[in-house]
Amino acid sequence: MGRLFEISLEGRMYTCKHCQTHLAIYADLISKSFHCRTGKAYLFDKVVNVTTGEKEERMMMTGVHTVVDVFCVRCGSLVGWRYEIAHEKSQKYKEGKFILERFKVLGPDGSAYLMGHEDQISGSDVDDV
Numbered sequence: 785m786g787r788l789f790e791i792s793l794e795g796r797m798y799t800c801k802h803c804q805t806h807l808a809i810y811a812d813l814i815s816k817s818f819h820c821r822t823g824k825a826y827l828f829d830k831v832v833n834v835t836t837g838e839k840e841e842r843m844m845m846t847g848v849h850t851v852v853d854v855f856c857v858r859c860g861s862l863v864g865w866r867y868e869i870a871h872e873k874s875q876k877y878k879e880g881k882f883i884l885e886r887f888k889v890l891g892p893d894g895s896a897y898l899m900g901h902e903d904q905i906s907g908s909d910v911d912d913v
Contacts, residue, residue, distance in 0.1 A: 798826070799890045803859040805833050807884060810892050814881065819845075822887040825864065831882040833857045839868055847872035854882060863888045 796810040808828045818825040837853035850869035855862055864885050867878040890896055 796892050798884060798892060799894075800833075800856040800859060800861055800863060801888050801890055801896060802861045803856060804890065805856050805858040807831055807833055807856070807863060807889060808882070818883055820864075820883060820885050822885050824886045826884045826886060826889075827878070828882045828884060831864075831866075831884065834863065834882075836866065846875050849875070849878070854884075861888065 797806050798808045798810075798813075799806055808826075808831045812828045812830040813826055814829055815827040816824070818827050831854065833856065834854040835857055837855065839850055839852050842849055842851050848871045849867055850871075851865045851867055853862055853865050864883040866882050867880065870876050870878050
């Protein structure tokens with residue numbers, strides 16, 4: 785297990801929905817307009833208190849990406865993924881960045897994201913399944 789980092793920026797952090805472990809801060813948020821299987825997602829430059837799974841190739845709406853799933857270091861919940869390799873030139877900016885699924889984290893105000901019907905339809909990086 786990795787080392788647990790505590791972030792002391794009250795009201796400016798994103799936490800695991802299940803155990804409230806700190807995962808990211810607002811200053812590292814790049815975009816709120818990503819999508820995934822569970823709905824909307826956040827793109828972050830940096831995420832803490834996570835462990836990673838095995839590398840795998842995934843076909844997404846924006847092309848093939850090599851990714852690793854990321855799990856909360858405290859409770860083991862799957863909270864998103866990290867882009868290792870973007871195979872499309874236009875997607876290279878994602879390499880090394882993290883996706884946190886909104887449905888699996890609590891926002892900076894401590895509220896849970898509720899998935900709506902429109903969130904399940906399409907988006908910028910929904911896995912093709």
